Amino acid sequence: MNMTSSDSDFVFGRHAGIDFLKTQDAGKINKVFLQQGVQESFADEVFGLAREKGIVVQTVPKNKLDRLVQGGNHQGLVLTVASFEYADLDDLLDQFDQEEKQPFLLMLDSIEDPHNLGSILRTADATGVDAIIIPKRHATGLTSVVAKTSTGAIDYVPVARVNNLVQTSQMLKKRGYWLFGTDMDGTDYRQWDSNGKTVLVIGNEGKGISRLLKEQMDQMITLPMVGHVQSLNASVATGVLLYQMLDTRNYHK
Missing domain, CATH: 3.40.1280.10 (SPOUT methyltransferase, trefoil knot domain)
Known part of the structure; x- marks a missing residue:
């Protein structure tokens, strides 16, 4: 799906976040927030995908992620991304x-x-x-x-x-x-x-x-x-x- 760069939105949750990191250009991802203390294998996957695209991962407490997605089930991963654009x-x-x-x-x-x-x-x-x-x-x-x-x-x-x-x-x-x-x-x-x-x-x-x-x-x-x-x-x-x-x-x- 195409994006615009005028506004920010969130993609959160492990499956959605990992898929977005795998499939989208770096320019469509503003920031990656990873919860402190998540399992090592998951953290390694996030850091590896972000490194390939030159994106810095910020490790933060769970309550910061809770605030970002207003209590949504983020599963330890939140991406701030360009807002979704619609097809013509x-x-x-x-x-x-x-x-x-x-x-x-x-x-x-x-x-x-x-x-x-x-x-x-x-x-x-x-x-x-x-x-x-x-x-x-x-x-x-x-x-x-x-x-x-x-x-x-x-x-x-x-x-x-x-x-x-x-x-x-x-x-x-x-x-x-x-x-x-x-x-x-x-x-x-x-x-x-x-x-x-x-x-x-x-x-x-x-x-x-x-x-x-x-x-x-x-x-x-x-x-x-x-x-x-x-x-x-x-x-x-x-x-x-x-x-x-x-x-x-x-x-x-």
């Missing part, structure tokens, strides 16, 4: 056309919980999603919590942020994309064919897909439920649908 959707679509791809895009309608967005990014990377589209307002953006929850996937799945999801949907349809929404009333997801230029739209955790956006859908799909609770966590529902996509697109290796 038009550029991505042009690139897909040039590559003659049949892209699979994920559009998230006002996902508010950064843990949900991070989990969705992780599953999107695992299932080969080409890009994620989110709105600029009334939704979580790319944050340190998202980065940690994604366990590194934030570096590999392009995320585009747009002003208006309805207008973006209309533009995508003109470019030959089929839009599929999620709803309690719809076609059983096991009958969903996700081949071709496809956009899967996932609604807000509580409200679902907004009415105006739902009107843009070519088809609604649903996850049958036989229990007493007739809803799933947004990231869990997304995961089920993405693996159905993976199956219908024959991506098995």
